[in-house]
Amino acid sequence: MRFFREWIQRLQGTLFPGRRDADLEHELRSHMEMAADAAKRRGLDPDDASRAARIEAGGASQAMDALRDQRGLPWLDDLTRDMSHALRTLRRTPVFTAVALLTLALGIGANTAIFSIVNGVMLRPLDYPKPEQLMYLTTEFPALGLTRNPLSVQEYLEFRQINQSFAAVGAYRTMGGAYTTGEVNLTTGGGPLRVRSMSVDAHLLNTLGVQPAQGRFFSEEETNRAGGLAPPLAILSYELWQTVFGGQPLLGQTVKVDGRLHEILGIMPSGIDVMDNHTAIWLPLGLPAAIRQDRGFHSLNVVGRLKDGVTAQAAQTELNALLENWGERTGSSGHVPTNRPSRAADHTLQIEPVQDAIVGDVRRSIVILQVAVGFVLLIACANLANLLMARAESRRREFAVRAALGASRSRLLRQTMTEGVMLCVAGGMLGLWFARVAVQALIRAYPTSVPRMGEISIDLSVLLFALGVSMATGVLFGLAPAAQGRVTDLVSAFKEGGNRGASGAGRHHIRRALVVVEVALAVMLVIGAGLLIRTVYNLTSVDAGFDRSRLVTFSMTLAEPYDPDTRGPAYQRLLDKLRVAPGVQGAAVMSGLLPNRSPEAIPTGLENHIASDGSAVEVVDYYQFVMGDYFETMGVSIVAGRSFEPADAASSARVVIVNETMANRIWKGRNPIGQRVRPNLSAAIGFGSDSWHTVIGVAKDVKQGGVEKETGTELYLSLDQLAMAAPTMNVVLRTSLPSAALSRTLERLVREVDPAVPIVRLRDMESVFAESIRRPRLLAQLLGAFAGLALLLAAVGTYGVLSYMATERRREIGIRIALGAARSSVLTLVMKQGLQLTIIGVVIGLAGALGLNRLIASMLFGVRPTDPTTLAAVIVTITLVAAGACWLPAWRASRLDPNVVLKAD
């Protein structure tokens, strides 16, 4: 307690020194005088008496030091003194301070911004109880290259039955074939809305461990009701309830979802979602019989909660054991999961933590960006270290004098560090502001580029990160001047100070090393950015198999009271109107929007065919249901046979068209025309009876699962012939008008068909494409920006160091010129010095880039990490930039007037 009080007093003594120095000195002086009095009384003369007193009482100045230390907290005293000193120094050199602050703010800001993404997306746990227990169960088709695929209903039910690791397992569905349970039309007072939906079973909320905030969740009986149509029940997300319904009491009332009145059973708590689906309406699962019974139809997303104490590892081990003999355990046969997938249709089951599944492939991009901004910050540090070193150099004498007067080395070190840390804290605060602005802008500009976007914010851990980075940066570059050391050597400091010719070469090692490091880091970043820019270029120039210029597309849903048979004519009516609309050259309707659909993997019967598993069934990746002049409108050429014709619609002979990949994979060189297939209509579109269809043509491959993916097998079916349609279809128009100019006309025409149906996602095909590659594009843009920043900083750094070294050699250069050296040879001399460093940096950077290959390789498309063109372009760019940075100081050195230089010393 006493000690506590002492420290409080000392803290007070530091902040508001109660007893001034004068007071203390007075006390010591009176002590001294009394000691002298006593000595006089012992008979000494005044001079001897005062000397005796000094010997007896000790030195007043040492006593004062001890008293000052006791009065306050010495380190705090020093710190405040250092800080005010640093502040004065910084204010005296506004340009240096501004450059340093800006560099730091950019470096720290970029790091903080990226970290806030890392934090929100990857680090922050999901908003469920014990989120680490939640696992996402998926099927993998190694032979087809399909990952994170849904399960079939059978598999899901069997897994729930036989596993021992999970306390609860639930399922949901957001899409599957041409059903769109992923989105619904919501009729509100303010017109029709399209909102995200999810069909869930009763076990899902148990698994997640959440309860509705109001009302109740679906019962098992309600979600299990068989049949094509789910019971008209719905649960709303808190956000939808607030924004659309203004938070009014809604339980037990009805809202119109997809044209049917649904009773509102409950409201979910705020922020509750599954797998980043942005779910606004929760519906009961209600599976059609066809999907229930068909093992080949993978449509359920499955989430499980591990039992307490069971690890993900243990659960996967158990799962592997189950896969060993799944069929025998469950008494099922045919399309069952296995742990030895070899044939095309073979699949296996896999679990991964839900959080990992949500973040998915984005994790790697975020890691790459974090590494990149780390590099930028290191370059910024190197630059600042350089600047501080140059300043320390000019303060060498000051430090040497202070060291000679008794300042300890650590004391001097602390002073230079204080300056660095202060700069960094100020830069960090500025950077934090930058980061806030940048992250907000990013979220606004690219709302769906990153999963869990809503969780990205500047929270406490981001603040701590920014503070930590700032402090570490400050210490790092504040140390550099100390590292060049030897400040304590007074004599040599003065000697060197007077002799600026050849001295200081040793100290330049650090500077040179900094330049090399900067160049190397910049090379790595620019190579990474170059490769990603090439990737984006390659992605945009991929031949997607169709002509995407002058194509406009939108989506619409004809929900209840339409049924499959009335939807067909409704879409036909719309197509008839669209074909004659002004500016429209062609119109068609399709079930799946290119170039980025989810794979459907529908088992399809084939005539006279034996698949690798002995059956006559092959899994077809995509079914495309089309209406109207699809191939002509899209510009997809028919490479063999013929296209659908109006006559087919009237004919009872069912026809299909296959793509090249399917023709090659299934008929392997035999002529596919005339072969017969039995499309699984009920699995693909939910209605229609299966029957034999004859292949009449082969269409050129188009990209379906993403422009970077291999084209999958695809089967085209004519809705003109089937005389039906799925609820949600994509309309596509070949037109000379931009989508914006068409929107009025289109809205009017759709309204003429049905006034309650909204037009959704009206865009031209180019923007659909841009959307499909938004993530690699954003990564390339951000990395490109960071690489540009790195290049700029490295150029500034190289320039700074070289100017400094050239200035130090002024005398030598002056003498050379005076002795008749050509100006050009001086230019070469300095340039050579700089370019040597650059080349070393480039070589190290290339080696580093090769080392980082693995990090970036999987992000690339159509370009290898060692792509010679990119590497050469990068080397040339860096060398040119470096040459520019070296040339200016070299040119200045070559212009030196020897008279001026030699007289100056």
Next chain:
Amino acid sequence: MSNRTPTKADVLQGTLDLMVLQTLDSLGPLHGYAIAARLEQVSGGALQLNMGTLYPALMRLEQRGLLRGNWGTTETNRKARFYAVTPAGRRQLAEEKHAWDRMAGIIHTLLYSET
């Protein structure tokens, strides 16, 4: 920094505080020189405190609330700062005396008892 290096003051600290408190408690308010002179006298000249040791100790005791210092005038008409023990200081002194007695007793027994 300088108060971290071990000095004579640190070595003496525990006992010095006790000696100063005891001196002031028995003799009443004194100034620094008088305390030093008294301690030198009592120790027969063995204990010579210099200012760098004495005054920080006085300041420390004051900061802990065990002493209170006030400017006053000596009998030779010099201005000097007089230190007096506070009630808290008296309690502290009693505790430390007790502790010292116990420790001295233990040490004595340890060093000189038979067996």
